[in-house]
Amino acid sequence: MTDQIGVNPIVLQRADPCVLRHDGRYYFTGSYPLYDRIVLRRADRLEDLQAAPEVTIWERHEDGPQSHLVWAPEIHRVDGRWYVYYAAAPDEAVTADGPGVDDTFNHRIFVIECADDDPLTGTWVERGQVDTGWESFALDATSFVRDGVQYLVWAQQDAAVKGHSNLYIARMRNPWTLDGPAVMLSRPEHDWEIQGFWVNEGPSVLQRNGRLYLTYSGSATGIEYAMGVLTADADADLLDPASWTKSPEPVFVSDPAAGQYGPGHNSFTETPDGDVVLVYHSRTYTEITGDPLYDPNRHACAQVLPFDADGNPVWGTPLPTTRPTPTSTDVLDPSGEF
Template sequence: MTDFDMKDGQVTINPIVLQRADPCVLRHDGTYYFTGSHPRYDRIVLRRADRLEDLQSAPEVTIWQRHADGPQSQLIWAPEIHRVNGAWYVYYAAAPVDHGTVDAPSENETFNHRVFVLENTADDPFAGEWVERGQVDTGWESFALDATSFVTGGEQYLVWAQQDLTVRGHSNLYIARMEKPWVLATPAVELTRPEFDWETKGFWVNEGPSVLVRDGRVFLTYSGAATGIDYAMGLLTADAGADLLDPASWTKSPEPVFVSDPAAGQYGPGHNSFTETPDGDAVLVYHARTYTEITGDPLWDPNRHARAQVLPFDADGNPVWGTPVPDTRPTPTSTEVLPADGEF
């Protein structure tokens, strides 16, 4: 039995999880672990299943909740789960106050997030204790979010989005090698900043990085523009044996690689992660909406749903990104937040 039903090389059950934006899926020892932004932005949740198609109905467990006050009290965004050196880590962003606006941001107006880390040393992340390892010191205090981690060549790296107040826009992408999963070993190096038209629609952002290491190459995806129909995914590539802390090792695509598809009813695809089938085929996981007209503040519209599709590669080893696939299960359009395992 495969991890999910497939037809013509595509997943036949989508979305894989309703109302969970910024999806992160990790396959470990045959089990899929899922986390993503809860639409109330007040907790970090985790669920697991043997098949991607079963994640929607899997029990969801809250492993951490926001603080009553202080720097981790508001807008808990984009948790990612990683397995490093036999322990579990969740990277997430949190803010001290609900600061900023998403409707009409000024050129450099942002929220006030920083990147934080949880650690669990148990074999089972649902049974062990999640310990706060605190804020990641990225080298300066400014808007920071969307941290992801990857290991290659025996070294762990962190990639994240952060604002440099001397650079026009809201966030750039940075990379550093890690001393341990919550401490950087090297200064941050800028890899990309918003510069192309597609990256600067509404928001000037490069955010939501994710890394796939495959056949001697490193593929680093990210998202740009505001989170509506213009939200799209970009790509940086490097050789796995290159100095990944050297910006010259990376090549940036001038065009987005994954964009809205009105024919499929999918808008604003982005903030992706990568997982794999039991056979080792790459799977692209991302969120998207099914409509373009949003009532009120887009931040509080809960209907960015987690989706997945197999990512093929051509004969030269390049990803064939394709386009978002249509939904095969009903999705909500109201702003009501569904029960964790609810079906619409």
């Protein structure tokens, strides 16, 4: 097992990275800095994703619920078809419409589908909004299949729960329709989850060694952003909150020694040899001019995730960059140079 990917970041200026390995190739998507489209790129190696051509597969609507702030697309393969889950909003406004609720966006979760073999050249069809059971700020949907059952995990606000978003899980009837009510698995409660914002978001599920690891991110998106984890036995009732054990401490945090800050919103993929790879975004500086949301320099990074003798992940710490990265005043041109 190698201890790291050959180069980091694997893609510059793409936050909320999602990498899917399929038929020996890596498919990458993440939040586009203008928040106006969904993009894909593909390469044989993680190290080659930065240089891979980027294809726009969907663009925001001119108006309506999918016209602003397209966030955190995730690509999945279910029953021989491609699906991308993403969040979008009707505007850039925030609301203040519940107890302890403020500074909340108006996002909902949507799905597009491609039945063609090649998702970069194929036709993508809108499957619409995922009805999660109630209307409120919702984002960061991910999906996994266990024992032939597809599940959706996502972040959503409940006005009766203090904070901006909690984590929920539900079975799926098909890739765009839930098959039963949402179950809350986690809410912001620990000090590390409530710095700046009260947030549980960006879930991702790893199935390994008879366990499920549900990672997520908490707090605001600066240096305080960090990853936590919930763990369940693979044969447990995944819709029972009691099946999941939540770590009270974050498992992946900023590391000034490595020059990496605010690591989070991760996904998982694997090496050609089957080793687990942790994919995440982070910044290389702490001083951000203006709203951190519009700072483009959250970069997609990746590193091999080792396991101890008992089969538990050894989360470690973000690795230093080995590729030049932009500063707070740099902007990439279309060629990927700065």
